[in-house]
Amino acid sequence: MNDTIRLLKNHRSIRKFKDVPVTGEQLSHILDAAQMASTSSNMQAYSVIGVTDPDKKALLAEYSRNEFVRDSAIFLVWCADLSRIQLACEMRGGNVNVPGTVEHLLVATVDTALAAQNAAIAAESMGLGIVYIGGIRNSPREVSDLLKLPRLMYPVFGMCVGVPDHQPGIKPRQPRAAVYHENEYSDEGVAEALAEYDETMRRYYLERTGGKRDATWTQEMEAKMRQPGRLHMRQFLHDRGFTLE
Numbered sequence: 001m002n003d004t005i006r007l008l009k010n011h012r013s014i015r016k017f018k019d020v021p022v023t024g025e026q027l028s029h030i031l032d033a034a035q036m037a038s039t040s041s042n043m044q045a046y047s048v049i050g051v052t053d054p055d056k057k058a059l060l061a062e063y064s065r066n067e068f069v070r071d072s073a074i075f076l077v078w079c080a081d082l083s084r085i086q087l088a089c090e091m092r093g094g095n096v097n098v099p100g101t102v103e104h105l106l107v108a109t110v111d112t113a114l115a116a117q118n119a120a121i122a123a124e125s126m127g128l129g130i131v132y133i134g135g136i137r138n139s140p141r142e143v144s145d146l147l148k149l150p151r152l153m154y155p156v157f158g159m160c161v162g163v164p165d166h167q168p169g170i171k172p173r174q175p176r177a178a179v180y181h182e183n184e185y186s187d188e189g190v191a192e193a194l195a196e197y198d199e200t201m202r203r204y205y206l207e208r209t210g211g212k213r214d215a216t217w218t219q220e221m222e223a224k225m226r227q228p229g230r231l232h233m234r235q236f237l238h239d240r241g242f243t244l245e
């Protein structure tokens, strides 16, 4: 065990923030860490918009249906971005149009997530709290208009950052046997591991909600899969230049 691993194992999402700003120095460390993430072919295919304007944060809270977004000190909107690569092609004087292929969408989205997670760890290492907000994809057009995102760019998720005003319990993860396989995949023991996890999560929710929430992980996943959400994303991505061939 070392300090880095201790920090990683201490993660919990924070959804209540003190009315204290993130300093310029803290933000600079967060962005330095984000930019040092590995990136596919050095494409660095992401951009991040830091939102501190209270009116814009309020709109983003509404669009994402996550009320606490307005209380974050800064709301970082992490965007997959091929527009800089389009610019690079134009700077070379050719007439190459960046293809919005499935592969490019994956590259840009993975780059975005890796940078964001580096930022999250940097923030937590300075005592700040974070929570990712996939909820911005409830209203991706409104978010894109508000932030003036160009073509070949889309908002992947937001991230609230601020000084924590609560300390929720650490959420248990699945048993190792469900997740890790040696040399080849095997489904042996996975169902048993999930049954064990269901019991762990039931206890966790009961404790965290004072007995109000009696749910298991498999229950939650089944309910979630019955109603696939955000079916607007396909058309939205297409309209932004991710034609997905």
Ligand SMILES: Cc1cc2nc3c(=O)[nH]c(=O)nc-3n(C[C@H](O)[C@H](O)[C@H](O)COP(=O)(O)O)c2cc1C
Pocket (backbone or CB within 6 Å): 011, 012, 013, 014, 015, 066, 131, 132, 133, 134, 135, 136, 157, 170, 171
């Ligand atoms: C891409 C992504 C999107 C998320 N979106 C939301 C969100 O919109 N609202 C929210 O309250 N939490 C959101 N979360 C937080 C997850 O619910 C949380 O990470 C998960 O339940 C595990 O809990 P923990 O982070 O406290 O360990 C998101 C997490 C990720 C990685």
